[in-house]
Amino acid sequence: MGNSALRAHVETAQKTGVFQLKDRGLTEFPADLQKLTSNLRTIDLSNNKIESLPPLLIGKFTLLKSLSLNNNKLTVLPDEICNLKKLETLSLNNNHLRELPSTFGQLSALKTLSLSGNQLGALPPQLCSLRHLDVMDLSKNQIRSIPDSVGELQVIELNLNQNQISVKISCCPRLKILRLEENCLELSMLPQSILSDSQICLLAVEGNLFEIKKLRELEGYDKYMERFTATKKKFA
Numbered sequence: 001m002g003n004s005a006l007r008a009h010v011e012t013a014q015k016t017g018v019f020q021l022k023d024r025g026l027t028e029f030p031a032d033l034q035k036l037t038s039n040l041r042t043i044d045l046s047n048n049k050i051e052s053l054p055p056l057l058i059g060k061f062t063l064l065k066s067l068s069l070n071n072n073k074l075t076v077l078p079d080e081i082c083n084l085k086k087l088e089t090l091s092l093n094n095n096h097l098r099e100l101p102s103t104f105g106q107l108s109a110l111k112t113l114s115l116s117g118n119q120l121g122a123l124p125p126q127l128c129s130l131r132h133l134d135v136m137d138l139s140k141n142q143i144r145s146i147p148d149s150v151g152e153l154q155v156i157e158l159n160l161n162q163n164q165i166s167v168k169i170s171c172c173p174r175l176k177i178l179r180l181e182e183n184c185l186e187l188s189m190l191p192q193s194i195l196s197d198s199q200i201c202l203l204a205v206e207g208n209l210f211e212i213k214k215l216r217e218l219e220g221y222d223k224y225m226e227r228f229t230a231t232k233k234k235f236a
Contacts, residue, residue, distance in 0.1 A: 006032060017041040017063075022048070029054050037061050046070040046091075052078075059083030070094055070114075082106040093117050093137070105129035116140050116159070123160075128152040138163070139179070161204070167191060175200055176231075182207035187214050196220030201227040 006021075010032050013019035017039055021030070026048040033040070037060040050072040059080030061067075066089040074095040082103040087110055094117035104126040111132055117140040125147040127136065131154055139161040150169050157177035158169065165183045167190055169175065178200050187210035194200055195218060203224065205215065215221065 006030060010035065013040060018044075020044040022046045024048060026050055029057065031057070033057070034060070038063065040064055042066040044068040045072070048072050050074065052076070053081065054078075055080045062086065065089065065109075067091070077101055077104075079103055085109060088112065090114070100124045100126055102126065108132065111135070113137070121145070123147060123150065125149050130154065167194070171198075173199070177202045177204075179204040180208070181205060184209055186210060187218075190215070190218075192218065192220050194220075195224040199227070200224070201231040 009019065009021055013036055019033060019036065019040055019042065022044060026045065027050060029045070029050055034057055040061050041063055043061070043064065043066070046068050047070065050069065051074065053074070055078035058078060061084060064084050064087055067084070067087060068091040070091050070093040072095055074092065074097060077097065077100060079101045082101055084107060087107055089112045090107070090110060091114040093114050097115065097118040098120065104124065107130065109132060110130050112135045113127070113133060114137045116137045120138065120141040120143055122145040123138065123143055127133065128147065128149040129152065133155050135157045136155045137159040139159045141163055143160065143163040143165055146165070146169060151171040153172045154174050155172065156174050158172070158175060159179040160183065161179045161181040163183055165180060165185070167180065167185065169178065171193070176199055178194070181204050185205065185208040190205070194203060206212065
């Protein structure tokens with residue numbers, strides 16, 4: 001895109017605190033944004049062809065609350081992204097990420113994390129230390145393993161649809177919505193505690209290796225249905 005068009009977007013963002021430039025075929029993170037490090041609250045560069053984030057720039061957006069880079073070509077995130085202490089929403093769906101920075105747990109304000117359609121092979125243990133994380137979407141990855149620290153995960157909603165998962169996540173203390181659709185799960189792989197002893201009030205397990213009616217025969221299913229019905233009434 002032309003320099004004048006980019007300048008116009010930068011000038012608008014200076015006034016609004018929002019920089020949005022989607023579907024423009026960008027191959028690089030716009031260097032002009034270094035003028036806005038102290039006043040941007042939202043950046044959305046989705047649906048471009050960005051392959052990397054500039055380490056020296058990305059960590060300087062001290063007021064940034066929302067960062068969206070869906071549908072790009074990112075293969076790695078720089079450690080400096082973890083300096084965004086006010087970041088509440090991070091959306092990186094449909095990139096090529098295999099792992100997260102080891103310091104990812106420093107994103108202490110993060111509430112919503114979307115990493116659907118990447119290449120993660122395990123649930124990153126760093127996520128378990130994010131105390132304010134409410135909603136996490138890790139669907140359509142290649143996740144096979146779950147860390148032992150998963151019991152510390154504070155999310156309310158967790159989407160693990162279309163992975164290759166083994167289940168040991170019923171111990172997450174705040175978890176209310178768990179999506180495990182299309183994971184090649186046998187019924188015997190679902191711990192009874194998910195039904196009888198968890199807070200989970202919506203369990204989505206369609207598209208696995210058992211019929212849903214078999215789930216209804218398991219011990220503890222009546223307790224799960226009590227929670228499900230109570231929640232349904234609350235939002236009816």
